[in-house]
Amino acid sequence: MPLDESHVQAAVVCAKKLGIQLRVRSGGHDYEGVSYASEMGDPFVVIDMSKLRSVIVDIDDNSAWAEAGATTGELYYRISEQSKVHGFPAGLCTSLGIGGHITGGAYGSMMRKYGLGVDNVIDVRLVDPNGKILDRASMGEDLFWAVRGAGGGSFGVILAWKVKLVPVPETVTTFxxxxxxxQGLTKLLTKWQQVAADKLDENLFIRVEIMPGTVPNTTQKTVQALFNALYLGSANQLLRSMAQTFPELGLTKKDCNEMSWIESVVYIGGYPTGTSIDVLLQAKPLFRNYFKAKSDFVREPIPEAGLEGLWKKLMEAESYIMIWNPYGGMMSRVPESDTPFPHRKGTIYKIQYVATWMDGEVSAKSSMAWIRDLYQFMEPYVSKNPREAYVNYRDLDLGMNKDGNTNVNEARAWGLKYYKNNFDRLVKIKTKFDPENFFRHEQSIPPLSSPNRKTKKGKKFHYHKLGKHHKGKGC
Ligand SMILES: Cc1cc2nc3c(=O)[nH]c(=O)nc-3n(C[C@H](O)[C@H](O)[C@H](O)COP(=O)(O)OP(=O)(O)OC[C@H]3O[C@@H](n4cnc5c(N)ncnc54)[C@H](O)[C@@H]3O)c2cc1C
Incomplete structure (x- = not known):
């Protein structure tokens, strides 16, 4: 657990000399646990960045430096301590480590207005494979491009990100x-896909969380959806906008909660009403359960017949959550090659599928089989050639580097899904900056040719235990 930057440098130099692999952990939320577990068979040590968590906000410069071990919640809190009209557009979940989260893109409820976390990074400090500390000027624009979206653990250890703050109104509205x-969910979701996901006023972000429910006033099982929203403006402005564009949702003044931006972070993060913003400094996840997740990007609305089939699949499961995350706005104006994160113009929304269970090995097999079957069922309705996926929702079903060695052609299987045409540029940059493939894990970017390493078989980790599961408004 490094206490200052020189400890990270020392860990890199020693590990390289001793031939030990490194895993880097900031917030520990990696979906496949590659920040603290290995299937590759190499002996490894974990650099735990959680003690390097200072956040320095400079309102006059409109920027902040956040060390890798700080959480999203801490960054937001420290910004709000200094200004009610500044914010930062990254994850909705407030316990994510800035170190790992921003490396993969970092989306949140202001993405339609301001893009992703990576679109708002202005500098970085990183320890390279030789133990040297580089910043944007000394690493050059190629490596600076690569670390903003390639996912963590491929190019070096991020020490800190310098981010650009964005303006937020003093009053925002959530519902x-x-x-x-x-209650007509199928028709409503058809409409949401057509008019409300990527086409609304970009101050408005309405995501849909689909989960098991009961028919009102009965115990009969059904599917329910939470339309969970942030509007960067007042309730009256929001109601006017909704009346023109998405009246079918039936939003009323009673549904609207006006608050400050930092209070909206707590609300959207899923904390119970009335929770103090100080919870953001606790850096604790909100839920604790086992899960397996997958992702898709939708470019054509799913027709009603497809939705009906989807409901049947969902009714087979005991415990799941599916999150539809709207795109459009700024997300469609940033070119695909600006950062390694390529899922931009033409995306209506992103789907995250999550199978959850509480009893470890007992339900692991059936839950994994269910989510894989659901993913197969969805194939006709989602992006194709490649079927895109979000690297921050790491999914080892898409393929992985094996036994300490990597192969560019094998890595293309998941590389094209995560990065589309940016994959080849990432491989070139990896080959230049880390030709020995020192920074590697199950889905790291491979160099063009990789040293042939002999390894022992490691143990398998496919699902994780996090904090207490919070039904309804999880991240
Ligand atoms: C409950 C939950 C909610 C989420 N909500 C969102 C969301 O709203 N928006 C979103 O975009 N994503 C979200 N995610 C996904 C999240 O962005 C990724 O899991 C992210 O990688 C987490 O970063 P971390 O530092 O917490 O994880 P870690 O497990 O510490 O790291 C993740 C990856 O980054 C690498 N890494 C970590 N630290 C460093 C470092 N300092 N330098 C280099 N590499 C490093 C690790 O080796 C690993 O490969 C969510 C995940 C969970 C579990």
Whole structure:
């Protein structure tokens, strides 16, 4: 656990000399645990960045330096301590480590207005494979491009990010409207896909969380959806906008909560009403359960027949959550090659599928089989050639580097899904900056040719235990 930057440098130099692999952990939220577990068979040590967590906000410069071990919640809190009209557009979940989160893109409820976390990074400090500390000027624009979206653990250890702050109004509005299948959910989601996901006023972000529910006033099982939103403006402005564009949701003044931006972070993060913003300094995840997740990007609305089939699949499962995350706005104006994160113009929304369970090995097999079957069912309705996926929702089902060695052609299987045409540029940059493939894990970017390493078989980790599961408004 490094206490200052020189400890990270020493860890890199020693590990390289001793031939030991490094895993880097900031917030520990990696979906496949590659920050603290290995299937590759090499002996490894973990650099735990959690003691390097200072956040320095410079309102006059409109920027902040956040060390890798700080959480998203801490960054937001420190910004709000200094200004009510500044914010930062990254994850909705407030316990994510800035170190790992920003490396993969970092989306949140202001992405339609300001893009991703990576679109708002202005500098970085990183320890390279030789133990040298580089910043944007000394690493050059190629490496600076690569670390903003390639996912963590491929190019070096991020010490800190310098981010650009964005303006937020003093008053924002949030709401959560719940609808079940028998309340017309299928038609509503058809409309949401057509007019409300990527086409709304970009001050408005309405995501949909789909989960098991009961028919109102009965115990009959059904599917329910939470329309969970942030509007960068007042309730009256929001109501006017919704009346023109998405009246079918039936939003009323009673559904709207006006608050400061930092209070909206707590609300959207899923904390119970009335929770103090100080919770953001606790750096604790909100839920604790086992899960397996997958992702997709949707470019054509799913027709009603497809939705009906989807409900049947969902009704087979005990415990799941599916999150539809709207795109458009700034997300469609940033060119695909600006950062390694390529899922931009033409994306209507992103789907995250999550199978959850509480009893470890007991339900692991059936839950994994269910989510893999659901993923197969969805194939006709989502992006193709490649079927895109979000690297921050790491999914080892898409393929992985094996036994300490990497192969560019094998890595293309998941590389094209995560990065599309940016994959080849990432491989070139990796080959230049880390030709020995010192920084590697199951889905790291491979160099063009990789040293042939002999390894022992490691143990398998496919699902994780995090904090207490919070139904309804998880991240
Ligand atoms: C409950 C939950 C909610 C989430 N919500 C969102 C969301 O709203 N938006 C979103 O975009 N994503 C979200 N994610 C996904 C999240 O962005 C990724 O899991 C992210 O990688 C987490 O970063 P971390 O530092 O917490 O994880 P870690 O497990 O510490 O790291 C993740 C990856 O980055 C590498 N890494 C970590 N630190 C460093 C470093 N200092 N230098 C180099 N590499 C490093 C690791 O080796 C690993 O490969 C969520 C995940 C969870 C579990």
């Amino acid at each position: 959560t409207v719940v609808k079940t299948l028998n």
